[in-house]
Amino acid sequence: MKTVNAVIFAILASVTLVHAQQVLRAGIIGLDTSHAIHFTKALNADNPEPQYAGVRVTVAYPQGSRDIESSTKRVPKYTEQVKGMGVEIVDSIDALLAKCDVVFLESNDGRVHLEQAIPVFKSGKRVFIDKPVGGTLAQALAIYDAAAKYKVPMFSSSSLRFTVMMRDIANGKYGDVMGASTYGPCAIEPTHPDLFWYGVHGVEMLFALMGPECVSVVRASTEACDVVTGVWEDGRVGTFRGNRNCKSAFGGIAYFKKSVEHVNDYNRYDMMLAEIIKFFKGAPAPVKPEETIAIFAFMEAADASKRQGGVPVRITDVMAKARKEAEQLFDR
Secondary structure, three states: OHHHHHHHHHHHHHHHHHHHHHOEEEEEEOOOOHHHHHHHHHHOOOOOOHHHOOEEEEEEEOOOOOOOHHHHOOHHHHHHHHHOOOOEEOOOHHHHHOOOOEEEEOOOOHHHHHHHHHHHHHHOOOEEEEOOOOOOHHHHHHHHHHHHHOOOOEEEEOHHHOOHHHHHHHOOOOOOOOEEEEEEEOOOOOOOOHHHHOOHHHHHHHHHHHOOOEEEEEEEEOOOEEEEEEEEOOOOEEEEEEEOOOOOOOEEEEEOOOOEEEEOOOOOOHHHHHHHHHHHOOOOOOOOHHHHHHHHHHHHHHHHHHHOOOOOEEHHHHHHHHHHHHHHHOOO
């Protein structure tokens, strides 16, 4: 009887060990955004939702932006909050990488993402890089170049592309998208190109609806808002309106041959987090590099259009300039 009990105990212990090994340890770089708090609460809950099972935040490195006050002032509070959810705080990215399997790069400041991402890529760990992927188009290109060199899966996205309506449109429920208009808040941070800081959310919606093949951009800009119009290579037109003097809301309109559909069902980060968890567990990245790069080329072209008095700017021109700059930032 003792032998049977010993065998049963050994089997149960083995099953418990296998289950424990299946839980991925997630590390967070940058505690200067509310996303870090939301993700940790969801993943470290006593009974996490089924779509979040198998990943737990175990370690965090607080440093995000070094000089953007709206970011730096959050770090002490957010650090204490994640510590209260069982997360170990470390003083370097190398220390974090030694204690995790996958990485959320959450620093609010896109300018620090390249330097923070390189050691992650070298470690071979899958990483989600929150918006903006870089502080310039050149930095974004350099980050994707580095990920390719080290053969590390990564993706970056705003949560605005992950809604039920956006998914239905992507799956062809209404037919082909003939054009789209999106809108959202567009607060400006002087350290980043104008749309990078917050306009990126609404632009991400536009590209999720239209695809990446935008060829030219023109921008009309006032203190109250920006209106950026893109022409796609097949002749379709897409527009983003970034607001600074009216209600803070996200949404859009997609145009089809047989209907006009409103896209206003955004509900925070839950659907995006579910996609990140699938990705961490081995699924392909839900957003391709070329689409994220196209989004940032669109926004950089919008800045170029503003500097040139509102003239149309070709995407190929900003890409050529940024590609040369990226080669200086990261040598493949």
